[in-house]
Amino acid sequence: MYKYFTYPRARYDESSLKKDLIYKLITEHDSESTRLKKLKSYYLGEHAILKHERRNPNAPNYKTIANHAKDIADTASGYFMGNPIKYNNTGESDIEELLKAFDGAEIDQVDAKNALNMAIYGRAYEYIYAKEGLTELDSVSIDPENTFIVYDDSIERKPLFAVYYYQIKDDTKNSITFQAEVFTQNLHYHLILRSTSIGTTQNEQVEEHNLGQIPIIEYRNNHFAIGDYEQQISLIDAYNSLMGNRVNDKEQAVESILVLYGTQLADTPEDAKAAMKILSEEGLLELQEEGARAEFLKNTLDENATEILRTALKEDIYTFSHVPNLTDENFAGNTSGVAMEFKLMGLEMITKTKEANYKRGLRQRIAIFAHYLGMKQIALESHSIVPQFSRGLPKNLLEISQIVNNLEGKVTNRQLISLLPFVEDPDAELEALEEEKEKNMERMPMFNQDNTKPEDEVADEESGILGEEESQSDLPADGQGRKTGRQVR
Numbered sequence: 001m002y003k004y005f006t007y008p009r010a011r012y013d014e015s016s017l018k019k020d021l022i023y024k025l026i027t028e029h030d031s032e033s034t035r036l037k038k039l040k041s042y043y044l045g046e047h048a049i050l051k052h053e054r055r056n057p058n059a060p061n062y063k064t065i066a067n068h069a070k071d072i073a074d075t076a077s078g079y080f081m082g083n084p085i086k087y088n089n090t091g092e093s094d095i096e097e098l099l100k101a102f103d104g105a106e107i108d109q110v111d112a113k114n115a116l117n118m119a120i121y122g123r124a125y126e127y128i129y130a131k132e133g134l135t136e137l138d139s140v141s142i143d144p145e146n147t148f149i150v151y152d153d154s155i156e157r158k159p160l161f162a163v164y165y166y167q168i169k170d171d172t173k174n175s176i177t178f179q180a181e182v183f184t185q186n187l188h189y190h191l192i193l194r195s196t197s198i199g200t201t202q203n204e205q206v207e208e209h210n211l212g213q214i215p216i217i218e219y220r221n222n223h224f225a226i227g228d229y230e231q232q233i234s235l236i237d238a239y240n241s242l243m244g245n246r247v248n249d250k251e252q253a254v255e256s257i258l259v260l261y262g263t264q265l266a267d268t269p270e271d272a273k274a275a276m277k278i279l280s281e282e283g284l285l286e287l288q289e290e291g292a293r294a295e296f297l298k299n300t301l302d303e304n305a306t307e308i309l310r311t312a313l314k315e316d317i318y319t320f321s322h323v324p325n326l327t328d329e330n331f332a333g334n335t336s337g338v339a340m341e342f343k344l345m346g347l348e349m350i351t352k353t354k355e356a357n358y359k360r361g362l363r364q365r366i367a368i369f370a371h372y373l374g375m376k377q378i379a380l381e382s383h384s385i386v387p388q389f390s391r392g393l394p395k396n397l398l399e400i401s402q403i404v405n406n407l408e409g410k411v412t413n414r415q416l417i418s419l420l421p422f423v424e425d426p427d428a429e430l431e432a433l434e435e436e437k438e439k440n441m442e443r444m445p446m447f448n449q450d451n452t453k454p455e456d457e458v459a460d461e462e463s464g465i466l467g468e469e470e471s472q473s474d475l476p477a478d479g480q481g482r483k484t485g486r487q488v489r
Contacts, residue, residue, distance in 0.1 A: 002122065002225030003032055009152035012160055014184035019202045023193045025150065026165050026178050033145045036121050039227050040145070042069040042236070043120050049240040060251035064243045068236050068314075072229040072323045073119035079344075080351045081115035082392015084108040085362075086424070091384030098380055101369050105139040113141035114219055118354060121145075122225035126217040126361070127164065128368050129209070137372050139365075142216070149218050160184070162216035168192075183214050212371035219361045222353050232317050239313045246306055258285075263292035322346035340393070348391075355389050362387050 005025055041047075045067045054061045085108075089095045110126060117124035125147040131138045147164045151157040165180040182189035190205040209215055221227060229236070258279075266272040279285055285294055318325045324347060341348070363382075370382040404416050418426040 005148055005150045006153050007150050007160055014187055017189060019193060022180060022182060029148045036145045039120055039230060042233060043073055047240055048237050049244055060248040062244050062247040064247055065240055068317050069229045072321050075326060076228045076323050077115040077119045078392045079347055080354050081111050083390040085111060086388040088386045088388055089384060090386055091381040093379060093381045095385055097373055097378050098369055101137060104136050107139060110139045110141050117144055118219055118221040119228040122221040122227040124219040128215045137369060159214055162214050183216055185214055211368050213364060213368055217361045217364050220357045228323060229321055232321050235313055235317045242310055259295055261293045263287055263289040322350045359387060
């Protein structure tokens with residue numbers, strides 16, 4: 001569960017941070033990061049089953065891993081951030097420079113990494129900084145295992161500063177040393193912290209970052225910062241254990257133990273070993289005592305019961321995570337849009353929560369970039385920029401085209417075009433469509449331009465044609481009527 005780090009605002013001074021306090025917060029977070037490292041290990045396939053040992057070291061001990069954790073995280077993050085975020089401008093200022101700055105910082109890649117960290121850890125952190133030697137901003141998704149935010153003690157829990165740290169290993173010393181980067185609203189501290197008998201010693205460098213806000217942004221997966229598969233780890237462990245035992249049982253069936261009833265294989269251990277060798281080579285056992293019998297001892301599992309349990313565990317893993325198993329037969333075939341939305345209702349619910357929390361961080365990102373562009377005399381209204389999310393889900397183009405046709409004349413053309421998943425910019429598409437119509441009209445003037453000839457000229461042409469047609473039958477044989485030009489009606 002998410003742990004808040006707080007500090008009284010009345011005692012806070014960004015120009016004079018207490019190093020002992022920073023060291024204490026780092027050590028507390030370092031202990032919490034053990035849980036975060038476990039969550040990452042499950043994504044990477046390093047599950048508890050790998051440490052499983054059997055009482056008999058000679059018995060089969062297969063450690064099978066079904067990595068449902070990775071499947072859940074990848075599906076959830078892909079659905080949430082499979083498509084890049086679009087930014088709409090509701091104000092009058094041009095956001096072209098902002099979009100160029102985002103492209104230069106590869107924001108789409110940062111968003112994808114943030115979404116995956118949110119699914120794994122329940123939180124993500126983004127660090128925005130000025131590129132060394134350049135006048136551009138860059139952005140990177142940093143490890144939640146080594147990052148935290150310290151908030152004030154008010155009801156709003158406003159951030160005071162952010163800390164990114166890592167441990168410096170030195171086997172020649174017994175003390176623990178941390179390299180820490182601490183960011184306040186205006187300052188960037190470079191700290192080397194070490195605990196000694198006389199307290200915390202440090203090496204400190206301070207500089208201004210000129211970004212107007214704390215340049216580390218926190219994104220939470222939900223209110224309690226819980227990962228998408230964090231609460232299903234026990235079910236995942238049970239599934240792995242069941243499948244491992246299933247394989248072990250099959251392996252033991254091949255190496256079954258022979259049991260003799262009413263007799264013994266030999267009188268001495270040496271003779272028994274010789275008899276066992278003959279039995280293994282010849283595959284024949286002779287029992288001389290009356291009533292003696294032999295059979296193999298097998299440790300078998302009920303396959304039907306095992307399969308029922310396996311299916312139940314798998315369904316519970318995906319049900320309680322609210323992330324569907326897309327390989328399930330329920331998602332096969334050409335499913336309608338309404339049916340697909342119903343199946344994805346749980347995933348859509350948790351994704352909307354992700355989206356709402358992510359927008360809070362995006363407002364901070366936009367404000368930082370707008371502030372930095374403002375220093376370059378590029379004015380932006382950051383509050384008028386609205387991020388737009390779209391789901392990473394395959395679209396039924398035939399169904400969408402039918403919807404567009406049915407809505408034609410009832411909604412604007414822009415709205416119709418925005419429904420098409422392959423159109424990224426509806427406004428640009430409308431302009432291109434109008435240009436294409438104009439070009440077609442220029443190429444085919446006979447069919448697309450109005451008849452501009454005078455009415456009398458048109459009448460003369462019509463009368464001339466009629467006169468020519470009728471002259472062949474109505475005029476006298478000598479053709480005088482045509483020569484005199486009499487009118488024919």
